[in-house]
Amino acid sequence: MxxxxxxxxxxxxxxxxxxxxxxxxxxxxxxxxxxxxxxxxxxxxxxxxxxxxxxxxxxxxxxxxxxxxxxxxxxxxxxxxxxxxxxxxxxxxxGRGFTMLPPNKRVYLIGGGIGTPPLVPLAGYYGGNATVITGFRNAKAVILDDEFKKFFNEHILCTDDGSMGIKGFVTDVLYQRLKGGDRPDMIYACGPKPMLQRVAQLAAEFDIECEISMEERMACGIGACLGCACKTHEHDGTSSYAHVCKDGPVFNSKEVIF
Ligand SMILES: Cc1cc2nc3c(=O)[nH]c(=O)nc-3n(C[C@H](O)[C@H](O)[C@H](O)COP(=O)(O)OP(=O)(O)OC[C@H]3O[C@@H](n4cnc5c(N)ncnc54)[C@H](O)[C@@H]3O)c2cc1C
Ligand code: FES
Missing domain, CATH: 2.40.30.10 (Translation factors)
Structure with missing residues (x-):
């Protein structure tokens, strides 16, 4: 790139x-x-x-x-x-960004805390075809709420303590939606690792394509120092290590070993 x-x-x-x-x-x-x-x-x-x-x-x-x-x-x-x-x-x-589908596809954007900002360009691109679910610790930590509203996406806001929006985790809302029969063409997620792991599990369980943005501590940022390893599945069933800075930060959720 x-x-x-x-x-x-x-x-x-x-x-x-x-x-x-x-x-x-x-x-x-x-x-x-x-x-x-x-x-x-x-x-x-x-x-x-x-x-x-x-x-x-x-x-x-x-x-x-x-x-x-x-x-x-x-x-x-x-x-x-x-x-x-x-x-x-x-x-x-x-790094490698998100795969962009045609803008008329139905997508879910799942963001946790400071992981929500990279979802803003996706919300703008997919407009009303995106359901955005963002989660924060409490009302004081909420960011970008108005930003998502301006793209006419469906936006569901969650807080851990219920001080704003729905009380609970973004992954609980996602689970309810998928269990209720919603079948988006893609789920994109960015946020803390436990959240990404649960989103990846749900995508696998309901057989939906999913891309997650991973974070690791970085040095060079261009694939030269081996400082940002992430364990991944290889096509032949073995495991390997990818560079988050060069092979990611966006990975297909099936690739990552948590
Ligand atoms: C691809 C990528 C995209 C990122 N995008 C954003 C973003 O949009 N907004 C944002 O606020 N932050 C983002 N981060 C995280 C941000 O880079 C770190 O918070 C920052 O480098 C910390 O530097 P520092 O000197 O302030 O803290 P440090 O003193 O270096 O670290 C403070 C704390 O943050 C943790 N930390 C440091 N670097 C990372 C990291 N890369 N991932 C996870 N935890 C880390 C440390 O373990 C430590 O607990 C991103 C990280 C990556 C790898
Ligand atoms: S930060 Fe140097 S290889 Fe990724």
Whole structure:
């Protein structure tokens, strides 16, 4: 996959919830190469390694990309200190994105917490043919709720404590829908590993195609350092290790060994 490295200005910065930031970044080069599900590697001050962040929007008409990230440690903490019109050193787009079906296909988008941003471009592409199920710890952690509504998708919001939307896990809602006879053409999921594992199980049980976006700690981000291994099934029944940065981050759910 072609990628570029360059210095790009932040056009807008927004604080979506405590410790979650949304940057709109001007980059015609990256926007013109990117696919939903791909990520960028961003250089942050004082850190030898870039930090991987998924693309939360790709706008070719207006030449920008968007990232939404949560402060987890020092690297994302430094990133959050950048302001509008500061420049970011970005490498991307990287990795393998989601398989895009014709937009009239029925899909489910399942997102957990800070795993929801990469689903935004899919929600825009599939519009009313997508059912979006997102889950968060509580009402204060909810992000991108209005964003999903604007695409006229069916959007079901869940919180663990019931402080907003339905009380429970996204996978409970997905199970109820599939058990009730709904048969989407594809399930896409991004979020914490236990959530992805359950989505993969449900996809297998109900025989539905499913793609999941995996996260591993990364160094180079381009397949050169063997730093982001993920155990996978081979076609001959053996197991192997794939690079999340190069072979993923999006995998068919049948490929991944949890
Ligand atoms: C392909 C990919 C896409 C990503 N997209 C996003 C995104 O859109 N938004 C977002 O907020 N975050 C995203 N992440 C996670 C983000 O890269 C990490 O939170 C960040 O690198 C942590 O850096 P730090 O220096 O702030 O924290 P560190 O001090 O490095 O780590 C803080 C904590 O986060 C954990 N952590 C660090 N890196 C990862 C990782 N790659 N996966 C899981 N846990 C990690 C550490 O184990 C530790 O507990 C993505 C990661 C990958 C691999
Ligand atoms: S991060 Fe170096 S191989 Fe994936």
């Amino acid at each position: 072609p990628y570029v490295q360059g210095i790009y200005p932040i056009l807008f910065k927004e604080n979506l919830s405590k410790n979650v930031f949304d940057f709109t970044i001007k980059s015609k080069e990256i926007a013109s190469l990117a696919q939903p599900g791909q990520f960028v590697q961003i250089r942050v001050p004082y850190m030898p390694l870039r930090r991987p962040i998924s693309l939360a929007d790709i706008n070719l008409d207006k030449d920008y990309i968007r990232i939404v990230f949560e402060i987890k440690g020092q690297g994302t903490g430094y990133l959050a200190q950048f302001k509008a019109w500061d420049n970011l050193d970005i490498l991307g787009p990287l």
